[in-house]
Each structure stands twice: as C-alpha cells, then as structure tokens.
Amino acid sequence: MKVPLLDLKPQYKSMKKEIDETLIRIAESQYFILGPEVEKMEKAFEEYLNVQKAYGVSSGTDALLLALMAIGIKPGDEVIVPTFSFFATAGVVARLAAIPVFAEIDPVTFNIDPAKIEEKITPKTKAIIPVHLYGQSCDMDAIMGIARKHNLKVVEDGAQAIGVQYKDGKYVGSFGDVGCFSFFPSKNLGCYGDGGLVVTNDNEIAERLHIMRVHGGKPKYYHKVIGGNFRLDALQAAILNVKLPYLEGWSEARRQNAALYVKFFLVSGLAEEEGKVAFDEKNKVLLPKAVYKSDTVTNYHIYNQFCIRVQKRDELRKFLTENEIASEIYYPVSFHEQECFSDLGYKKGDFPLAEAAESTCIALPIFPELTEEQLQYVVSKIKEFFDKN
Ligand SMILES: *Cc1c(COP(=O)(O)O)cnc(C)c1O
Secondary structure, three states: OOEOOOOOHHHHHHOHHHHHHHHHHHHHHOOOEOOHHHHHHHHHHHHHHOOOEEEEEOOHHHHHHHHHHHOOOOOOOEEEEEOOOOOHHHHHHHHOOOEEEEEOEOOOOOOEOHHHOHHHOOOOEEEEOOEOHHHOOOOHHHHHHHHHHHOOEEEEEOOOOOOOEOOOOOEOOOOOOEEEEEOOOOOOOOOOOOOEEEEEOOHHHHHHHHHHOEOOEOOOOOEOOOOOEOOOEHHHHHHHHHHHHHHHHHHHHHHHHHHHHHHHHHHHOOOOOEOOOOOEOOEOEEEOOOOOOOOOOOOOOOOOOEEEEEOOHHHHHHHHHHOOEOOEOOOOOOHHHOHHHHHHOOOOOOOHHHHHHHHHEEEEOOOOOOOHHHHHHHHHHHHHHHHHO
C-alpha cells in the first residue's frame, strides 16, 4: 500500500469546478496583482481571525520579513527565536542584519519554552518570534507577559497554524504585534504557488505593512520609508477565497487522522500515552500531545504535521521508504548548529531538548484524504520495524 506524505490531487478533484471557473475568471480579467480578489481575501481573513487588518503578501517568509521591517527591526537588534523551526524564522532576522538569538524548546509541544526566553533578553533585544510549530499554539499568555514586561514586540510565525486557537479560543496571529501566515501548497491552507498573510490590530503597524508591501511608496513613487515587493497575486487570492471555507473541515479531518494514529499506536503497545518525553520499554514511540485540547475550543491543533519521536529514527525512515510509506524530518538541524549561523558562537550541546527533537522526530502522513486503512498500515509497519529491531 502506497502512503504519500501529501497528495493534493484529491482535494483539487473535490472542488474542481469551483477552482477551474476561478482560474478562467482570472485569465479573462487579466488583473494579476493585488486588486479586488486580494481585498476580498483580506476581508475574509480579518473576519475569520478576528483581527483589524490583514494584508496578502508574496509568501510566509516575506510575511515575516515585512513584519520585522514594519516593527522597525534595525541592524544589530536582537530577536529571540526558537532554535527549532523552519529556516525562514531565523533567516529573516539575519537578512535585516539583526541578530537571531536562539532559545530552547518545550519537549512536549516542540514550541519555544517561555521559561527559557527571559534569560536571553539583553538591552539590545527588540522582539520575540514565537513559532506555532506543527499546528499548535505556543503558550501565548506566558510569551505576551514577558514581552509586555520587557517592552518587546511579538511577531507570531503562524505559517503552520492558520486557524489555530489558543486555550481561550482566540486565533493565533492575533496575540502579537504582527501575525504571519504562509499559503505554501503544503500548509493546511495552500494556494497555487507562493503566498502569505500578515495580520495586525495596531493601526500604525498596519499602515507600515500596507505601504512597505509596495516598496514603501505613498503616494506611489514618493518614499518616506523603504519597503519591497511583497505583493500577492490576484490568482492566489482567488484560490484562497475558494478554499478558505473548507479549511476547518480539512483541519478536522487531520485531527481525526491524528486520533486514529494515537489509537493504533496505543493498541500496538509501542506507546502508553500522549506527550511522553522519555523512551522506555513501554514507550518506544513518543506521541505528540495537544496541550490546549478542551471541550470548548475546536481548533486546538490543526496537525500541519504529525511528528512522532523514535530512537532509531533514520533506520525506521529507511524501512518505511522501502514499504512505500513517505515521511519527512522537520527539522534535522537546529539553528544553533547551522553553518550559516556559526559566527553567532553557539555549539552542539547548547540546546539539548532541540537536539533530542532533531535526532528523533519523524513526520508521518496526516493529510485529510488519507484512509483509516492507510493509517493502520503505517502503524503496523512501524510495529513490524520495532519487532525486528
Ligand atoms: C513554511 C514556513 C515558513 C515560510 O513560508 P513560505 O510561504 O514557504 O515562505 C515560515 N515559517 C515556518 C514555521 C514555516 O513552516
């Protein structure tokens, strides 16, 4: 049985007519950049996420870069980021000649550990970028408390977490000064190319995001500030306008898949419960845990990824590949060990929990259209691997 990591074709098939009509409509309009489709999409996200302003931008990476520019990050400023995330989180800081300062993660959620943030704060610290990794919220109460106490800005990296709610139901991206999202095709809500979104509840920041998206000109060709080309295509916005109403259904299907994985792993005897952080005879597989799960909040986790942890990770991955089960490692090298950041003075051993995650994490297929049989097959093959190893 073949189990791909992600297959977007069934999703397209399920909405082919709407999408095809949209593609043709955009072709016929010959209106390609920003414009009414983008404005319609921005309105929809303002309502959905309950934020004052949303702006469509060219990618999730550009959303982060634009956000840092809009809050005024300058060369030499320090920005605290988790050491365990997709490269863009730290890359955008360095691209502004600011200094990414790495912080340790929580071993259960893989998100930045708020208790490890304060020790990283210096007089040069200007901002924190919490990343809602794999599709669950960071501890935003704690993070916003620290930010307020030290007068720091917060830019949320919600690239993997569109529509995720924190414990009180508030959507991620609406806590900090700017929330950033990605519509890269493999995210829970993907467009047909690159796309992203910035959101804010601050009028001044909103104005800067808006004009910096188009090189900082206002009026056009008169530049008070320096921005860039961070524009979104009308085509991408139109696709998102079609897909947004389906997002919660897809996220729910991912949650159901996650629940099935958990059930099958518990039955297999490879794991005792969710959220364990130490391996032993009864926990050869460490399962993820949705820490803000409650009866009142639906989107406490959207499982952009379902990452388990195992000790012989690379051997398991090879075995799964041989059995036509795809998997991925998010992420094999933490920031503090990346060659491009070697001049920042970190060394292996600085963040043991992130290093434990990078060497044991493996993401299993979790996309909405997977069948129960496929999920069961994945777990049965992992069980077979452990029976032999
Ligand atoms: C995908 C991702 C990004 C970047 O988004 P792009 O749209 O690919 O530029 C940034 N941060 C995280 C955590 C991501 O997963």
